[in-house]
Amino acid sequence: MSKSAKNSKSHPSAEPGDDIEEVIVEHIRTRVLIGALPPGTKLGEELLAETFGVTRSRIRQCLQRLSYEQLVELKANRGAFIASPGIKDAKDIFEARRVIERVTTEIVARTVLTHRLRDLRRKVDAQETAALHGNRKMAITEAGDFHRRLSSLAHNAALAGALEPLILRTALIFGLYGNSGAMFSVAEHHHRILDLIEIGDSNEAASAMERCLYALEGNLDLRRVGDAAVDVRRVLQRIL
Structure with missing residues (x-):
């Protein structure tokens, strides 16, 4: 089989008129979000091109x-790597999320x-199920999707736009410092937030969101070493 034929089967499909660069960026972005491409993973240009x-x-x-x-770090004479947020980065990201999500939660409750x-x-239920079965990657994905939705x-497009990269960066943070029990306890916070939104208690719902994010940050194990190296080609060829 020719090299071009192999490639036609390996890369994500694009509909006519789609921007192939956007398709590739979204393909990589999604795999970062689910933890399939952990922090520090090298993204070789030649491998990606093939x-x-x-x-x-x-x-x-x-x-x-x-x-x-800020999902990829470009290092001179070394290439591109999935970003590896430091401890200070993690704290800054959670602080920014608390500011934004307190406001959005209050608006939603009203x-x-x-x-x-x-x-x-249903998102919270899926998160709990994934956590219960030890599927940390899926639990992180469902938790991020809960906050996004x-x-x-x-x-408010401006607030949602500011939050999206922070959610993606949080996935990287959990790739480095997350522990298996965090997502189950955070799901309890999510249920509480929804209960308060449902009764229209905007101030308490906003405070509950802050507590949720403090709990999420508090569950990080800052001594944890990231996952082992992965087969980048196999990860990128996998269809979700």
Whole structure:
């Protein structure tokens, strides 16, 4: 089988008119979010070009975009690596999230219709199930999606836009410092937040969100070493 034929099977498919660079960036971004590409993983240009069936110049553009989102670190004479947030970075990110999500939660509690919360409750249930079965990656994914979708219900694009990169960075933080028990306890906070939103108690719901994020940060094991190296080609070829 020719090299081009192999590549056509390995890279993510794009619909006619799609921006292939956006497809590649989203493909890598998603795998960062679920923890499949842990912090410190090297992203070689040649390997990525072969995997996605594009030129190295396109891969460089993708890596630049991911670097702008602070998901990738570009190191001179060494290449591109999945970012590895330090302890100070982790604290700063959680502080920023508490500021933003306190506001969005308060808005949602004042304005949301009750039926819009059903999907969020299903998210929390899925998070609990994943945590119960020891699936830390899935639990982190569901928890991040809970916060993202709750924020979107505030209908404030500026706040949601500021929160999104912080949620992605949080996935990296848990790739380095997370522990298996954190997500189950955080799910209890999520249930409490939804209960308060449902009765319209905006101030207490906002405070509950702050407590949730403090608990999430408090569950980090700052002595933990990140996951072992992964097979980047296999991870990127895997279909979710």
